[in-house]
Amino acid sequence: MSAPEKSKPVCIVTGSSSGIGAATALLFAQRGWDVAINYASHAEGAERVAAACREAGAGTLVVRADVGEDAQCRALADQVKQRWGRADALVNSAGITTKFADLKDLEALGAEDFAAIYRVNVIGTFQMCRAVAPLMRNAPSPGIVNISSMGGRMGTGSSIAYAASKGAVNTLTLSLARALAPAIRVNAILPGMVDGQWLRKGLGETVFQERRKRYEARALLATVVTPEDVARAAWSLAVDATKQTGQLVDLEGGFLLGA
DSSP, rough: OOOOOOOOOOOEEOOSSSSSHHHHHHHHHHHHEEEEEESSOOOOHHHHHHHHOOOOOOOOEEEEEEETTTTHHHHHHHHHHHHHHHOOOOOOOOOOOOOOOOOOOSSOOHHHHHHHHIIIIIIIHHHHHHHHHHHHSSSSSOOEEEEOTHHHHTSSSOHHHHHHHHHHHHHHHHHHHHHHHTTSSEEEEOSSSBHHHHHHHHHHHHHHHHHHHHHHHTTTOOOBHHHHHHHHHHOOOOOOOTOOOEEEEEEEGGGGGGO
């Protein structure tokens, strides 16, 4: 085994072939970090993100791993260890929903939907934290950021199962903050409505625009959130907020305070 590369700080971003994860990986690269880019199925997207990160001056590592599989989480961490010997930040952005289902339609979801969503959103987040934590313990001020959702507070979102999974991510964040202190900080971001391809595709463009208008009418800042907004918040929690752990940070343009 060759010696790890001497490197800049290293950030691992799960689910970074598109959306929030991609924006986060690119931001860390632009700010002088090396980046491990993870994907489960969208290899082409991951390679595009990696190319943009390299253009920004970052060293990159592209790793296919299903975070719902513990062995693959550990293999991802091992590849980072071999490449750089360290990890300074972990952003858990990987997440799924099985279907967009009206909350009032209790027959729309089955046990298999809950199991599939929890497998990635909750168990995957835990398994990544567990796998990467040993690489982070000797970093100067390591931080983990879990990408949750406002739906975890409000019981809203693409489905009841999705909302419940994000509520579980919030609780997981608190538990891990206790478990990993004082060596590693653990916080979560709870975005509101995000203007991205995932939601546009899931809802359809017409419904998306209708919901966006309703959202902006209520939000105090009259705006939805972008993936880049979430990336900046992730940077802040992972890097700048050195005295902050166990926090669930809302990022929703004032929607929760709106009428």
